[in-house]
Amino acid sequence: MGTFLETYGGLFAAAFATTLTLTAAGLVVAALVALPLALGLRSQSWLIAVPARLYVELMRGAPLVILLFLAYYGGPSFGIVLDAETAGIAGLGLYGAGYFAEIYRAGLNAVPRGEIEAAAVLGLSRGQIFLHVRIPRAARLVLPPAIGQAINLLKESAVLSVITVPELTKVAGEVSNLTFSAIAPYLTAALLYWIAVEALARAGDAAERHLAVGKS
Amino acid sequence: MWDLIAQNGAVLLDGLAVTLAISGAALLVGCPLGVFLARATLSGRPIAVATSGLYRSFWRGTPILVQLLIVFYLPAALGLTLVPTIAAIIGLSLNTAAFQSEIYRAGLVAVPAGQSEAARMLGLSRRAILLRIELPQAVRLMLPALVGEALTLIKNSSLVSVIAVTEITRRAQQIASATFRPLETYAIALIAYLAIAALLAGAGLLLERRLASAGRS
Amino acid sequence: MSRMSQASPVPAIRIRGLMKRFGDRTVLDGIDLDVRDGDVLCIIGPSGSGKSTLLRCVAFLDAYDEGEVNILGRLIGWRETPMGREPAGEAELAAVRAPLGMVFQHFHLWPHLPVLANVTLALRLARGLSKQGAEETGLAMLGRVGLTSHAGHFPDQLSGGQKQRVAIARALAVRPKVMLFDEPTSALDPELVGEVLSVMKALAADGMTMVIVTHEMGFAAHAANRTVFMDRGRIVEAGTPQDLFRAPQSERLRQFLETWRERAL
Numbered sequence: 001m002g003t004f005l006e007t008y009g010g011l012f013a014a015a016f017a018t019t020l021t022l023t024a025a026g027l028v029v030a031a032l033v034a035l036p037l038a039l040g041l042r043s044q045s046w047l048i049a050v051p052a053r054l055y056v057e058l059m060r061g062a063p064l065v066i067l068l069f070l071a072y073y074g075g076p077s078f079g080i081v082l083d084a085e086t087a088g089i090a091g092l093g094l095y096g097a098g099y100f101a102e103i104y105r106a107g108l109n110a111v112p113r114g115e116i117e118a119a120a121v122l123g124l125s126r127g128q129i130f131l132h133v134r135i136p137r138a139a140r141l142v143l144p145p146a147i148g149q150a151i152n153l154l155k156e157s158a159v160l161s162v163i164t165v166p167e168l169t170k171v172a173g174e175v176s177n178l179t180f181s182a183i184a185p186y187l188t189a190a191l192l193y194w195i196a197v198e199a200l201a202r203a204g205d206a207a208e209r210h211l212a213v214g215k216s
Numbered sequence: 217m218w219d220l221i222a223q224n225g226a227v228l229l230d231g232l233a234v235t236l237a238i239s240g241a242a243l244l245v246g247c248p249l250g251v252f253l254a255r256a257t258l259s260g261r262p263i264a265v266a267t268s269g270l271y272r273s274f275w276r277g278t279p280i281l282v283q284l285l286i287v288f289y290l291p292a293a294l295g296l297t298l299v300p301t302i303a304a305i306i307g308l309s310l311n312t313a314a315f316q317s318e319i320y321r322a323g324l325v326a327v328p329a330g331q332s333e334a335a336r337m338l339g340l341s342r343r344a345i346l347l348r349i350e351l352p353q354a355v356r357l358m359l360p361a362l363v364g365e366a367l368t369l370i371k372n373s374s375l376v377s378v379i380a381v382t383e384i385t386r387r388a389q390q391i392a393s394a395t396f397r398p399l400e401t402y403a404i405a406l407i408a409y410l411a412i413a414a415l416l417a418g419a420g421l422l423l424e425r426r427l428a429s430a431g432r433s
Numbered sequence: 434m435s436r437m438s439q440a441s442p443v444p445a446i447r448i449r450g451l452m453k454r455f456g457d458r459t460v461l462d463g464i465d466l467d468v469r470d471g472d473v474l475c476i477i478g479p480s481g482s483g484k485s486t487l488l489r490c491v492a493f494l495d496a497y498d499e500g501e502v503n504i505l506g507r508l509i510g511w512r513e514t515p516m517g518r519e520p521a522g523e524a525e526l527a528a529v530r531a532p533l534g535m536v537f538q539h540f541h542l543w544p545h546l547p548v549l550a551n552v553t554l555a556l557r558l559a560r561g562l563s564k565q566g567a568e569e570t571g572l573a574m575l576g577r578v579g580l581t582s583h584a585g586h587f588p589d590q591l592s593g594g595q596k597q598r599v600a601i602a603r604a605l606a607v608r609p610k611v612m613l614f615d616e617p618t619s620a621l622d623p624e625l626v627g628e629v630l631s632v633m634k635a636l637a638a639d640g641m642t643m644v645i646v647t648h649e650m651g652f653a654a655h656a657a658n659r660t661v662f663m664d665r666g667r668i669v670e671a672g673t674p675q676d677l678f679r680a681p682q683s684e685r686l687r688q689f690l691e692t693w694r695e696r697a698l
Binding site for chain 1: 273274276277278279280281282283285286289290292293367371372374375377378385388389392397398399402403405406409410413414
């Protein structure tokens, strides 16, 4: 194991960094794309609400690997040629957006009606209520499921290996081909994912506690 | 697209059947394992709590793709041979057990403790209390989460394509590279997954309504 | 039905030096008490005095820390070994507990089963009766609490008083020697208390040995033959209801009765 790490440690470190970078990029795309989607889900007009709902159900019902195949191998059929990384980030982001939209929507809906009415009675406009009451309150409710979803995206990013993105799982596969032994590379990869997931979960707990303090 | 379906429909259907069989088998194998883990967590015994917690943390904290690869290659490293399909079922089962155990734990906690106290006072065994008092009620509470887990499992089963199990994703890959028409082929696979998801969600709702009215007739 | 009235040599329940702590709080602080065959014993006292915990320790739903609780002469919950005490196994605990029936404040009926199945489940699973035999017994028990006509209902179709009567029938079905009641009327709307108390009075008149934790002073005064007043984890006074209600010896009992009378007015 010692020599294994000496020989391949650098490769794994670089691949781990790639995994983290791609996940972070996908997360940003997901969190941003989900904003208009969540508003769309809440729209009174079915012309907006139905397509938004269809998008969300599509992303939640489809395996990421199929979406990636469609984007990476199917894209050229209508003239969209993406390199693997870009396809990966786009895939992760658009896939995650479906989940994030649903999280945002639930958070916005969970703000107690009484708080909205109290603000309305005080003469705040609908826009002001949305900006100053609904959003800040929803943010707290959204954080725990959003952390969970970020963890899911980190884990799902392993699927990018099948479209040849040189992230952690892909590199573990390559090392196993070089060493003719699959267990050590894949266990190393698993350990690194595990550490990242636990760290993210801890950070989420800490953030939640920090926000809870602001409650009183 | 229609010619593609006409030529490869049988193969794709076969892949779909494998997808459903593998997912179904994993869901079933994961169930008792998940109940066992949930009970260990609720037992209050430090070693059982720590062990089941560690199990959950690993299987929920690492990508399922990596888990499948480890389960696939580990027996070979130990000098055993494992058919890919069996490796796939084992990997998916061990994974879903961790997620299912969390569902069962929450479901079991939701049944008031007083109900099992009353049962204990009447001389019912622990097993009888679990099977006759706690699980029937917990199942109703857990059904939506279990349907969600089944959906996730079917989506996850697409990844066993990397260990050469010829389920629908693998079949689609084969067809795409043979016909050079990836867009349509993967679109067909996507539609198949969405159809399963819709059917499963519908069945879940139906079952929920059935169970809700069964307690009332 | 008549019943042998001579005192049996072994008390139904014998409690000696019972101690129970939750964390660093002592909830039961050295309880000594005998319950004899045919006793109807009411335990009264302020909230938090340890009454319910005492009952739960007798049934070993809560494990006591020190002292002894013997049910018909057998120690419940613990097994004495040369190395000290160890927890009794599941089967042993069930065997020692078998003479006890228990009725809870919140009924704890099983909501997914119809009323009759609530009563017959233990008969079938724990006593091994046939479906038919269990249902005959079950219906007879529901008859005793006046609810035969509700056999097919589900618990949440019943009023609180009806639920508690089903819970009593369920406990009686396995033919316990001693019935423990943990505040059986405290969760009920005032107008539903009477029906439960009259079932309990009928049971007492039948000669059932009963231990009742209650806030119903009227019931304690008229249906019980013994009353125990607890405060802060100890038995402060014990005697006949007349002794306690007419001539309280301690300041604490006097205050407790005073508060209760003021509230009743």
